[in-house]
Amino acid sequence: MTDFEHIYDQYFKALKSIHQFKGNCKINVWLCQIAKNTYFSYLDKQKRFTTHDTTETASENCIEESLLIKEEAFRIHQALHGLEEPYKEVFTLRVFGELSFAQISQIFGKTESWSRVTFHRAKRRVQDRLKEE
Structure with a gap:
């Protein structure tokens, strides 16, 4: 089913x-x-x-997965580094600072809509840069 x-x-x-x-x-x-x-x-x-791997295989997979996650995070940071402001800061505050759009808008003295649009544009630019690699 x-x-x-x-x-x-x-x-x-x-x-x-x-x-x-x-x-x-x-x-x-x-x-x-x-x-x-x-x-x-x-x-x-x-x-x-679901069948589970042996603990040895599972721990090896965890190490490999964590390395891949770290490599992907590094790629994102590289792409982010090349962004212009305010996209870089808005993206950083939202993703790494875990701030709400309302909080971001207060920091910049803009509307919440502005922070949403700016974040989504920044995200799109990061994704485009990652695709270029």
């Missing part, structure tokens, strides 16, 4: 038990919540059935 079929099956089950709907929220919210919970339960069950 595919993920979609599983969710569809759960929607059907929810509709069969519509009499249990208490009306505390909209019905579409109730159905989506059922589907979401069912899907997460399904994913948890799938995790139990």
